[in-house]
Amino acid sequence: MSGTEGLTRRWRWRGGTTAAGDSVPLGRQLPPLVERVLRARGFADPESVRCFCEPKLTDLLAPADLPGCTDAATRLVEAVRNDASIVIYGDYDVDGMTATAILYHIIRTAAPAARVRSYVPHRLEEGYGLNAEALRTLGAEDADLVISVDCGITAVEPAQVARALGLDLIVTDHHNLREDGALPDACLVHPRLPGSAYGCGDLSGAGVAFKLAWRFAQAWCGSERVSKVLQEQLLALLPLAALGTIADVVPLAGENRILTRFGLGLIGQTANPGLRALLAASGLDGETVDTEKVGFVLGPRLNACGRMGHAADAVTLLTDAAGAQATEIAERLTALNEERRRTERRIADEAATRAEAAGMTGPDRRVIVLADEQWHPGVVGIVCSRLVERYGRPAVLLQRDGDVLKGSARSIPGYSIYAGLVACAKHLETFGGHDAAAGVRLDAGNLDAFVAALTSHANDHIAPEELTPTITIDCDAHLGEIDLPAVHGLATLAPFGQGNRRPAVRVGDTRIAEPPRPVGARAKHLALRLQQQTPDGVRRIRAIWWGGGEHAEALASGMRVDVVGVPRLNSFQGRDSAELEIRDIRVRTAVAIVEPAPSPAVRTT
Known part of the structure; x- marks a missing residue:
């Protein structure tokens, strides 16, 4: 079964196949399908299921366990009490923004008159991370303490500048350390410092900031039990920690899962005026906010800025x-996001056309590398991701500025784009990143050599079959199991995201009961009715394939198919029903079989 392919994906099973209808009780009253999904994901006893499905805030690790956290909290308390000028040095993505806000609010709650402000580098003019010039400027403005969030762990040289200036420097970060092992000469707060055994090495920048805020509150109160006002503020900061964690696409496991689950649960009750204005401008005021709404609605608005x-x-x-300022900024972010979307679509269309014309989308060239003067440098990274999704191969997009090219790279599972750049280092001025994403800068005169070298490396390290993306299937199911109790049971596995995807099931040997119907703008999506003989009789269910409109001609009523999909809740006109959100289809019979109309005994949803 490991070699099964559908119309768009390679199929692989999580921990082997599990037959529909089979399950071993986990001590909870859960539908059999939910139990099989939990089994496939490694949950073997009732307590492990409880910890995952019903996490508690008390399951969070003690902030004192986070490397460097106690020292940083002590120094921060001392700075506030000495009326020092404190600058929170942030980053220009959602994780950096929310981390900045978390520390700002906890300091102001403890000491409303504290001299604390933020600094965020300009993405295009300064780039990512701590930079020496900014530190010199802050030093000239009489800053006493600079505390970085979501950046700084590789900033060895800027840290030396800070020390020379007499600036006290605290670095809080979660990114990878330098390959040479060098660390900044500063107070460091990081879950993966050398020798660390911290239990959640994948904390986001906002997660690290939240743990420091918690330890700061304890240090401020001189006790592990903090005052009521600080306790309430820590709870109020959970939505910000959730936003940063989701937007930074860290695995939603361990502490990340706890922070996200409780943060999303509190976001609708937030008293933060700016966050409330953002919810209203996004059309989410009064709505349930989940990871998808953060990832596709709230996060893009903040990032667009x-x-x-x-x-x-x-x-x-x-x-x-x-008040009015919050409303005005939130509405401006919405307008900027619309501008970003238009720019992204234009660049994506141009890049796709050029990649196809250059032969970069076939099996003999397994990476896309393109450059253009008119491409917005703040958007090329998103477009890279779109090209990776569309063509199933790494992509590098560069913006030309005179004789310099700089841009972003994104990759597919199994191929390290960072390793590819290392192999091409002689053609590059600078680069950095990790396996899945990177940034790069090179002289325009080296473009052709770089394209040739990276293409050669990608061709050598990416097998042809790896150009087809994979989908992970939790278990088999029959249509009779996809009902409201199962959908509600699967919802207890939320929040969903990186490291905890929505459960996907394979429904084998089902029939397309009606002609597939393209729906949506430009017939982009595909609506189907699936029918199957189940142990409880014939069952018919509605299914939707988002983005599947292009496959309408390959499918027909009566065809026998295997379907991989995600059971979802559909609410329409006050009525809830279970449906299948299709991820891929494999055709079993190429010829449609005409079936009689269903009898009244057929169950439908």
Whole structure:
């Protein structure tokens, strides 16, 4: 079964196949399908299921266990009590913005008159991370303590500048350490410092900031039990920690899962004026906010500020803004996001056309590398991701500025784009990143040599079959198991995201009961009715394939198919029903079989 392919994906099973209808009780009253999914994901006893499905805030690790956290909290308390000038040095993405806001609010709650402000580097003019020039500027403005969030762990040289300037420097970060092992000469807070055994090495920048805020509150109160006002503020900061964690696409396991679950549960009750204004401007006021709404609605609005303008506006929204100012900034972020979307679509269309014309989308060239003067440098990274999704291969997009090219790279599972850049280092000025994503800068005169070298490396390290993306299947199911109790049971596995995808099941040997119907703008999506003989009789269910409109001609009523899909809740006109959100289809019979109309005994949803 490991070699099964559908119309769009390679299929693989999580831990082997599990037959529909089979399950071993886990001590909870769960539908059999839910139990099989839990088994496939490694849950073998009732307590492990409880910890995952019903996490508690008390399951969070003690902040004192986070490397460097106690030292940083002590120094921060001392700085606030000595009326020092404190600058929170953030980043221009959602993780950096929310991390900045978390520390800002906990300091202001402890000491309303504290001299604390934020600094966010400009994405295009300064780039990512701590930079020496910014530190010199802050030193000239009489800053006493600079505390970085979501950046700084590789900033060895800027840390030396800070020390020379007499600036006290605290670095809080979660990114990878330098390959040479060098660390900044500063107070470091990081879950993966050398020798660390911290239990959640994948904390986001906002997660690290939240743990420091918690330890700061304890240090401020001189006790592990904090005052009621600080306790309430820590709870109020959970939505910000959730936003940063989701947007930074870290695995939603361990502490990340706990912070996200409780943060999303509290976001609708937030008293933060800026966050409330953002919810209203996004059309989410009063709505249930889940990871998908953060990833596709809230996160892009905040990120658009850093991509199309200056992220300082978004940080102001989450820290100081209130009333009309909060509303104005939130609406401006929405407008910037619309501009970003238009720019992204234009660049994506241009890049796709050029990649196909250049032969970069066939099996003999397994990476896309393109450059253009008109491409917005704040958007090329997103477009890279779109090309990876569309063509199933790494992509590098560069913006030309005179004789210099700089841009972003994204990759597919199984191929390290960072390793590819290392192999091409002689053609590059600078680069950095990790297996899945990277940034790069090179002289325009080296472009052709770089394209040739990276293409050669990708061709050598990516097998032809790896150009087809995979989908992971939790278990088999029959249509009779996809009902409301199962959908509600699967919802207890939320929040869903990186490291905890929505459960996908394979429904084998089912029939397309009606002609597939293209729906949506430009007939982009595909609606189907599936029918199957189950142990409880014939069952018919509605299914939707988002983005599957292009496959309408390959499918027909009466065809026998295997379907991989995600059981989802469909609410329409006050009625709830279970449906299948299709991820891929494998055709069993190429010829449609005409079936009689269903009898009244057929169950449908």
